[in-house]
Amino acid sequence: MRLTDDLIGSDIGAYLQKHENKSLLRFITCGSVDDGKSTLIGRLLYDSKMIFEDQLASLEADSKRVGTQGENIDFALLVDGLAAEREQGITIDVAYRFFATDKRKFIVADTPGHEQYTRNMATGASTADVAILMIDARKGILTQTRRHSFITTLLGIRRLVLAVNKMDLVDYKQQVFDDIVDDFYAFADELATDLEVQPIPMSALAGINITERSNETDWYDGPSLMEYLETVPIGDKRLGAPFRMPVQWVNRPNLDFRGFSGQIAAGSIRPGDRVKTLPSGRQSTIGRIVTATGDLDEAIAGQSVTLTLTDEIDSSRGDVIVSADDPAEVSDQFQARLLWMSDTPLLPGRRYLMKIGAKTVTATINAPKYGIDINTLNDVSARTLELNQIGVTTLSLDQPIAFDPYDENREMGGFILIDRQTNDTVALGLIDFALRRASNIHWQAIDIDRSALAEQKGQKPAVLWFTGLSGSGKSTIANALQKRLFALGKHSFILDGDNVRHGLNRDLGFTDADRVENIRRVSNVARLMADAGLITLVSFISPFRNERQMARGLMADGEFVEIHVDTPLGVAESRDVKGLYKKARAGEIKNFTGIDSPYEPPLNPEVRINTVGQSPEDAAEEILGYLQEKGFLSD
Amino acid sequence: MKDETDLAKMTHLDRLEAESLHIMREVASECENPVMLYSVGKDSAVMLHLAMKAFYPSRPPFPLMHVDTTWKFREMIEFRDRKAAEMGMDLLVHVNEEGVRDGVGPFTHGSAMHTDIMKTAALKQALDKYKFDAAFGGARRDEEKSRAKERVFSFRSSEHRWDPKKQRPEPWNLYNTRIHPGESVRVFPLSNWTELDIWQYIRREQIEIVPLYFAKERPVVSWNGVDIMVDDDRVPEELAKTAVMKSVRFRTLGCYPLTGAVESTAATLEEIIQEMLLTTTSERQGRVIDADQAASMEKKKQEGYF
Numbered sequence: 022m023r024l025t026d027d028l029i030g031s032d033i034g035a036y037l038q039k040h041e042n043k044s045l046l047r048f049i050t051c052g053s054v055d056d057g058k059s060t061l062i063g064r065l066l067y068d069s070k071m072i073f074e075d076q077l078a079s080l081e082a083d084s085k086r087v088g089t090q091g092e093n094i095d096f097a098l099l100v101d102g103l104a105a106e107r108e109q110g111i112t113i114d115v116a117y118r119f120f121a122t123d124k125r126k127f128i129v130a131d132t133p134g135h136e137q138y139t140r141n142m143a144t145g146a147s148t149a150d151v152a153i154l155m156i157d158a159r160k161g162i163l164t165q166t167r168r169h170s171f172i173t174t175l176l177g178i179r180r181l182v183l184a185v186n187k188m189d190l191v192d193y194k195q196q197v198f199d200d201i202v203d204d205f206y207a208f209a210d211e212l213a214t215d216l217e218v219q220p221i222p223m224s225a226l227a228g229i230n231i232t233e234r235s236n237e238t239d240w241y242d243g244p245s246l247m248e249y250l251e252t253v254p255i256g257d258k259r260l261g262a263p264f265r266m267p268v269q270w271v272n273r274p275n276l277d278f279r280g281f282s283g284q285i286a287a288g289s290i291r292p293g294d295r296v297k298t299l300p301s302g303r304q305s306t307i308g309r310i311v312t313a314t315g316d317l318d319e320a321i322a323g324q325s326v327t328l329t330l331t332d333e334i335d336s337s338r339g340d341v342i343v344s345a346d347d348p349a350e351v352s353d354q355f356q357a358r359l360l361w362m363s364d365t366p367l368l369p370g371r372r373y374l375m376k377i378g379a380k381t382v383t384a385t386i387n388a389p390k391y392g393i394d395i396n397t398l399n400d401v402s403a404r405t406l407e408l409n410q411i412g413v414t415t416l417s418l419d420q421p422i423a424f425d426p427y428d429e430n431r432e433m434g435g436f437i438l439i440d441r442q443t444n445d446t447v448a449l450g451l452i453d454f455a456l457r458r459a460s461n462i463h464w465q466a467i468d469i470d471r472s473a474l475a476e477q478k479g480q481k482p483a484v485l486w487f488t489g490l491s492g493s494g495k496s497t498i499a500n501a502l503q504k505r506l507f508a509l510g511k512h513s514f515i516l517d518g519d520n521v522r523h524g525l526n527r528d529l530g531f532t533d534a535d536r537v538e539n540i541r542r543v544s545n546v547a548r549l550m551a552d553a554g555l556i557t558l559v560s561f562i563s564p565f566r567n568e569r570q571m572a573r574g575l576m577a578d579g580e581f582v583e584i585h586v587d588t589p590l591g592v593a594e595s596r597d598v599k600g601l602y603k604k605a606r607a608g609e610i611k612n613f614t615g616i617d618s619p620y621e622p623p624l625n626p627e628v629r630i631n632t633v634g635q636s637p638e639d640a641a642e643e644i645l646g647y648l649q650e651k652g653f654l655s656d
Numbered sequence: 657m658k659d660e661t662d663l664a665k666m667t668h669l670d671r672l673e674a675e676s677l678h679i680m681r682e683v684a685s686e687c688e689n690p691v692m693l694y695s696v697g698k699d700s701a702v703m704l705h706l707a708m709k710a711f712y713p714s715r716p717p718f719p720l721m722h723v724d725t726t727w728k729f730r731e732m733i734e735f736r737d738r739k740a741a742e743m744g745m746d747l748l749v750h751v752n753e754e755g756v757r758d759g760v761g762p763f764t765h766g767s768a769m770h771t772d773i774m775k776t777a778a779l780k781q782a783l784d785k786y787k788f789d790a791a792f793g794g795a796r797r798d799e800e801k802s803r804a805k806e807r808v809f810s811f812r813s814s815e816h817r818w819d820p821k822k823q824r825p826e827p828w829n830l831y832n833t834r835i836h837p838g839e840s841v842r843v844f845p846l847s848n849w850t851e852l853d854i855w856q857y858i859r860r861e862q863i864e865i866v867p868l869y870f871a872k873e874r875p876v877v878s879w880n881g882v883d884i885m886v887d888d889d890r891v892p893e894e895l896a897k898t899a900v901m902k903s904v905r906f907r908t909l910g911c912y913p914l915t916g917a918v919e920s921t922a923a924t925l926e927e928i929i930q931e932m933l934l935t936t937t938s939e940r941q942g943r944v945i946d947a948d949q950a951a952s953m954e955k956k957k958q959e960g961y962f
Contacts, residue, residue, distance in 0.1 A: 144827045
């Protein structure tokens with residue numbers, strides 16, 4: 022950019038005027054080092070004169086010292102932090118690079134192309150307008166090309182550059198180029214029907230068709246890469262779409278002003294336009310579009326503004342202001358595609374936080390319907406999702422949200438999942454559609470309610486949740502307690518882990534994911550029993566805090582009583598009533614709690630039972646005392 | 657229906673501005689006790705300007721904080737106090753009093769130890785003292801290699817350490833701001849701006865910056881191979897005696913003994929930008945702190961430097 026424009030020296034004012042009005046294009050480069058990706062980016066930076074002399078001097082020195090191009094400049098060294106990153110043990114990641122030409126400013130998301138960096142590529146693609154797919158002309162379309170095309174189109178990019186690189190090594194033969202392009206089109210239809218593909222033959226190393234069209238490929242009449250990047254239309258379907266703005270912040274400087282601040286996600290808006298706030302559905306009219314430099318007559322997608330409404334509507338962060346004529350959908354159950362980004366696999370049935378727009382809700386993720394093999398694009402069966410895996414699943418939320426399908430609007434349909442314990446971002450998700458059953462299956466109103474059922478039995482319903490190691494004495498104590506309750510004329514029922522696994526949960530094993538599903542089903546059954554007015558004794562190892570927390574969350578306040586049967590592993594193992602510890606130690610049973618699968622003890626159980634030196638009957642008596650004290654048994 | 661090329665109606669500066677406003681509002685909404693680190697330089701000036709826009713007509717719902725090493729240019733301090741008052745912003749100034757008591761300074765302790773005690777340690781002290789859970793900083797990704805891969809929301813352990821292996825993905829404009837008690841997050845709303853963007857924006861928005869950026873006759877001495885300004889009488893006498901008047905300006909601002917002056921006659925914004933576009937060295941060259949050790953920024957950051 023510098024030095025290419027004489028105006029800089031002669032009339033800086035005119036130059037700046039011109040350059041203030043440049044547009045901004047964001048693109049992602051996909052490929053591995055071997056494809057010449059770093060060389061390409063290095064050359065784009067170099068050719069746009071974004072390299073300062075001190076950097077150039079060190080580049081020339083490095084090129085001679087460690088470069089791969091003899092006495093010539095090795096452009097790859099400009100951007101190739103990868104070797105250094107490996108040495109430092111740093112995660113190879115998305116790096117953002119910046120350059121500008123006379124026409125545009127560019128932001129490049131530079132991501133490695135190997136399968137283990139799928140999440141990084143997806144992150145880079147999520148904000149990109151264009152993807153450049155690097156292909157080595159000698160190798161043609163490879164598995165990784167299919168993978169890169171899939172990930173970038175999955176994230177919504179519809180403009181792809183097929184950068185057929187290293188044409189110098191195949192003597193710039195048109196046939197080689199044409200064959201590769203044909204191969205690509207042969208599977209491109211599977212990706213999306215509205216793709217715009219621009220194939221360009223090039224040599225990043227020799228600078229062929231990078232900034233200018235070259236005579237070496239006189240059979241090619243398309244643009245050079247830079248010509249394409251400078252002229253390709255920017256933006257997506259968002260602008261023609263109906264108006265959407267998630268409310269980020271309620272702007273209340275004083276009692277006379279109430280504005281809703283946010284970044285417009287789709288469409289445009291003018292004062293006087295009719296709008297709705299979702300999910301409440303209340304209607305109003307846009308009063309003003311407020312910015313620090315004065316009110317606007319119109320605002321469009323991408324702008325950060327503050328809107329006022331003509332009616333006093335109580336709207337808060339996370340609501341979405343939408344066009345009244347063409348509102349977004351509202352639902353609490355969805356089908357979505359998930360890309361798993363965490364080393365800890367998805368645990369179906371577990372609750373995660375879901376952030377979409379400015380809204381954060383709790384979402385229960387169900388087991389995937391199927392996974393997608395990102396190399397073959399085939400559906401594969403999947404019970405969970407591991408790092409970098411993509412799958413289709415359904416999820417249900419604790420409250421309804423406004424959304425549009427991801428393919429219609431990235432901001433309104435894209436979300437992240439957050440682990441509630443670690444706070445890590447564990448997945449990226451794309452909403453496909455709402456499940457109709459969410460809106461069509463209503464709660465059946467029942468005339469005789471749960472309190473009536475409990476009163477009839479002269480008790481307060483409770484879920485007594487016995488947790489502890491195998492052989493700790495859970496079932497024995499629960500049995501003893503039930504006998505006592507029965508004698509007192511109380512209505513109770515025992516849900517026992519082993520017994521339930523013979524029927525309701527016979528399809529589940531002992532992996533972490535299955536354990537979570539096991540608990541999800543049992544806690545729902547226990548809840549129904551509590552609704553029926555019963556005192557329900559649940560005797561399950563239930564090793565994970567998170568799932569016990571989930572069970573607690575299902576029950577009415579005060580009805581969940583966590584009982585930790587706190588028997589040390591050594592004692593439980595020495596009892597070994599069922600002979601299971603012996604088998605686990607011998608490796609005959611996998612995923613055995615306490616041996617090769619963790620047990621997370623409760624931090625604040627309502628009752629903690631020490632079984633060493635105490636009989637099951639005494640333990641039952643202790644729990645009975647607790648129930649009496651808390652009023653569960655009084656008539 | 658609008659043509660989809662309409663998005664091009666937003667210039668690159670418009671898009672950068674909208675993104676920065678979005679980031680600031682996320683922090684204001686989701687973090688409990690945010691602060692904006694104000695270093696008085698041009699990037700801070702832009703950041704403050706953006707904050708005023710993000711929350712208009714409200715005031716930004718957080719204070720400014722300046723970590724004062726006590727070796728900043730006098731003009732910076734004047735500018736800082738006047739600007740905060742003009743904008744109606746609360747300004748917190750933190751000084752490492754232990755360092756002051758021990759007489760720490762660049763001339764006596766060298767740049768590395770001075771920066772470590774008066775800047776890095778002071779920043780940690782200040783964040784701990786006020787229990788800020790989020791701190792805006794004006795760093796940009798184009799400044800330096802390790803910044804290029806740092807996230808907009810950059811998490812710090814309760815010991816203020818940055819773990820580059822544990823960065824959170826930031827797809828779309830969704831930022832996961834959740835932290836455990838004691839942890840904090842540094843937020844960089846200018847991540848995607850380049851030095852040229854900053855200058856162009858300052859020009860477009862007519863943002864006032866410290867006069868030190870403009871060329872003027874100033875007394876300078878050569879110290880450690882760099883021309884530095886004699887800003888007060890703490891320059892050692894022997895050195896101060898060698899002062900000569902030169903037309904100089906500063907491309908970055910920091911502690912005056914650690915900030916290299918460049919000879920220049922650029923006295924207007926246009927001339928500064930012109931000089932920058934025609935110049936041949938990158939911005940950080942004038943900073944003594946970077947030259948201290950190769951690849952030093954990554955290391956400093958892991959230790960808690962901003």
